Amino acid sequence: MLLAALCCLPLLEFGRAGLRGWSQLIVYPEAFRVRRSHVDAAGVLHEWDDDLIGEAWDHGPLILSWADVQADLDEPDAGYCVAVHEMAHKLDALDGELDGTPPLPARWQHAWARDFQRAYDAFRAQVDAGRKTAIDPYAAEAPEEFFAVVSEYHFSAPALLEEEMPAVAAHLARFYGPPPSL
Numbered sequence: 001m002l003l004a005a006l007c008c009l010p011l012l013e014f015g016r017a018g019l020r021g022w023s024q025l026i027v028y029p030e031a032f033r034v035r036r037s038h039v040d041a042a043g044v045l046h047e048w049d050d051d052l053i054g055e056a057w058d059h060g061p062l063i064l065s066w067a068d069v070q071a072d073l074d075e076p077d078a079g080y081c082v083a084v085h086e087m088a089h090k091l092d093a094l095d096g097e098l099d100g101t102p103p104l105p106a107r108w109q110h111a112w113a114r115d116f117q118r119a120y121d122a123f124r125a126q127v128d129a130g131r132k133t134a135i136d137p138y139a140a141e142a143p144e145e146f147f148a149v150v151s152e153y154h155f156s157a158p159a160l161l162e163e164e165m166p167a168v169a170a171h172l173a174r175f176y177g178p179p180p181s182l
């Protein structure tokens with residue numbers, strides 16, 4: 001019940017359509033290990049293990065580590081919420097592309113893409129320069145991770161997000177509804 005509520009937080013504005021294409025929520029007691037493999041350009045197979053606290057499969061389940069969900073709940077203002085993070089990936093993927101832009105009306109999507117790109121580039125430059133950032137540097141990994149990470153801040157540290165990235169915060173307030181503490 002608690003998990004369902006947490007996962008639905010990002011859907012308050014967007015609505016049920018955000019759940020399209022999948023129905024399973026899998027909960028592991030703790031962080032879990034997945035086997036990754038990749039064949040590089042030279043045809044060499046690389047395999048490695050990843051430890052994850054959450055994962056959102058394309059058209060598949062959303063997976064969460066219960067220990068980490070609880071850690072988020074213990075510190076609700078810390079800027080972390082793995083359930084929201086994975087739900088953001090689900091919303092992002094609804095238009096068939098995991099690129100940091102969820103499906104939106106065309107004009108809004110244009111403004112979103114422009115403002116998010118600008119904020120992402122500036123943030124990456126800070127991280128690349130080795131500067132300490134107020135927002136989790138994981139957001140600099142890729143545009144889709146940027147969207148998922150700032151979504152966590154929208155729900156758990158909105159004042160900080162507003163201060164650091166006002167344009168992004170405004171889009172999220174429109175997309176998700178006003179942040180909880182405002």
Ligand SMILES: [Zn+2]
Nearest residue numbers: 085089145148
């Ligand atoms: Zn992610």
